[in-house]
Amino acid sequence: MAGSHHGSAVGYHHISRRDFIKLTTVALGSLMGAVIGLPAIGYLVDPALKAGGKEAWIPLGPLEKFEVGKPTPVTFIRSKVNGWEKTANSYGVFVLRKSDAPTDVMVLSNRCTHLSCRVNWKEEQQAYLCPCHDAAFDINGAVLGGPPPRPLDKYAGENLKVEDGVVHIFFAEG
Amino acid sequence: MSRFGSTTMWKKLYAWLDERLGLNDLYKATLDRPEPRGNWWNTLGSASLFLFLLQGATGIFLTVYYTPSPDHAYDSITYIMNGVAFGWLIRGIHHWGSSLMVLIVFIHMLRVFVTASYKYPRELTWLIGVGLLLLTMGMGFTGYLLPWNQKAYWATTVGTAIAGSVPVVGEFIMKVLRGSSDLSALTLSRFFSAHIWMLPAALAGLIGVHLYLIIKHGESEFPGRDD
Numbered sequence A: 001m002a003g004s005h006h007g008s009a010v011g012y013h014h015i016s017r018r019d020f021i022k023l024t025t026v027a028l029g030s031l032m033g034a035v036i037g038l039p040a041i042g043y044l045v046d047p048a049l050k051a052g053g054k055e056a057w058i059p060l061g062p063l064e065k066f067e068v069g070k071p072t073p074v075t076f077i078r079s080k081v082n083g084w085e086k087t088a089n090s091y092g093v094f095v096l097r098k099s100d101a102p103t104d105v106m107v108l109s110n111r112c113t114h115l116s117c118r119v120n121w122k123e124e125q126q127a128y129l130c131p132c133h134d135a136a137f138d139i140n141g142a143v144l145g146g147p148p149p150r151p152l153d154k155y156a157g158e159n160l161k162v163e164d165g166v167v168h169i170f171f172a173e174g
Numbered sequence B: 001m002s003r004f005g006s007t008t009m010w011k012k013l014y015a016w017l018d019e020r021l022g023l024n025d026l027y028k029a030t031l032d033r034p035e036p037r038g039n040w041w042n043t044l045g046s047a048s049l050f051l052f053l054l055q056g057a058t059g060i061f062l063t064v065y066y067t068p069s070p071d072h073a074y075d076s077i078t079y080i081m082n083g084v085a086f087g088w089l090i091r092g093i094h095h096w097g098s099s100l101m102v103l104i105v106f107i108h109m110l111r112v113f114v115t116a117s118y119k120y121p122r123e124l125t126w127l128i129g130v131g132l133l134l135l136t137m138g139m140g141f142t143g144y145l146l147p148w149n150q151k152a153y154w155a156t157t158v159g160t161a162i163a164g165s166v167p168v169v170g171e172f173i174m175k176v177l178r179g180s181s182d183l184s185a186l187t188l189s190r191f192f193s194a195h196i197w198m199l200p201a202a203l204a205g206l207i208g209v210h211l212y213l214i215i216k217h218g219e220s221e222f223p224g225r226d227d
């Protein structure tokens, strides 16, 4: 560009008109891209950022209802608001009284730790079997065979209480 | 000198692509074509095009949450407005953009009329333009029902009833528009289909031909004292 380098004393501070336009275009373009792009991304990922579940103590039933030594299935329903819709989800656990002592209770989730199918207690085999990929868990939830990476989830300690003869678990929605 | 080296690499890459895609010719035809001495009124066609693309982009985003069923349409829009981050912004742009687009397309047509640019050889550009105006208004009409609120419901009841006042075939046309004798779930889903698929596809196609003709004939000169 003719004339763009006159005044050589300030030569390296000098920025040509063409470069200035280029720079401004890139800068303004990036700014506008961010102003448009960031809200767009926020809009798309928003539900994932809000997916905090509710927690609550769930009563599973009075102790007398559960036969000692035999896991008993209990299901309960939790409703959840997704966007503009309320969905009722059903969850299941197994309650096992290991002895007559009112605190000797174990509660296992029925959700297979492999890929979340529901396991069933098989009295004859004395095992929880998963219908999906043939996993087996023993009465304490430990893996006997199949693909699951860890034992069945257990409600114990702070997440389990027996109050007025009723078994409760502290359930956090996923 | 690495910077120099990489620029020649990009230049080579560009030359390779240009040889196969004709990028330079494309650039000359679309952005570097000779124009008669311009006027701000000549930018309204491009403004219409920009608004069409903007409505397309925001509309696609709205379909992420919007649900075209009488049970959920209103709730899903309320959710977009109050529940989703920037939902108000995206819906706001789409909502106001629709009115602005009808307005801008209309003023674009007025300028083409005032400068008599519809004459030979641009008659077809004008005719296709008429199609574009009708389709743009069709977009406004079908989109207005989608929130499924009272205003939308009654505006569409009235709008389709107007079609029903045509002698002989009116009743039939009205039923085709509504998909039923009254407004129903069928009306909502066919308006949705028209709004997001049929009309935009037709608009995009006609805009393509419109632009092809503009590039082919170039912009018309403004009429001078002697015209």
Ligand code: HEM
Residues within 6 Å of the ligand: B041, B042, B043, B044, B045, B046, B047, B048, B049, B052, B105, B106, B108, B109, B112, B117, B118, B122, B125, B126, B127, B128, B129, B130, B131, B132, B133, B136, B207, B210, B214, B218, B219, B220, B221
């Ligand atoms: C979606 C709607 C439309 C789009 C996207 C669009 C786009 C454009 C663009 C980009 C141009 C060139 C720039 C300009 O002159 O403004 C143009 C020119 C033109 N448009 Fe449209 N247009 C639309 C609607 C219409 C309508 C409703 C009419 C008339 C009924 C029309 C008739 C014309 C004519 C005759 C020209 C040539 C003008 C000239 O050569 O001076 N267009 N249009």
Ligand code: FES
Residues within 6 Å of the ligand: A112, A113, A114, A115, A116, A117, A130, A131, A132, A133, A134, A135, A146, A147, A148
């Ligand atoms: S999900 Fe239970 S074994 Fe795969």
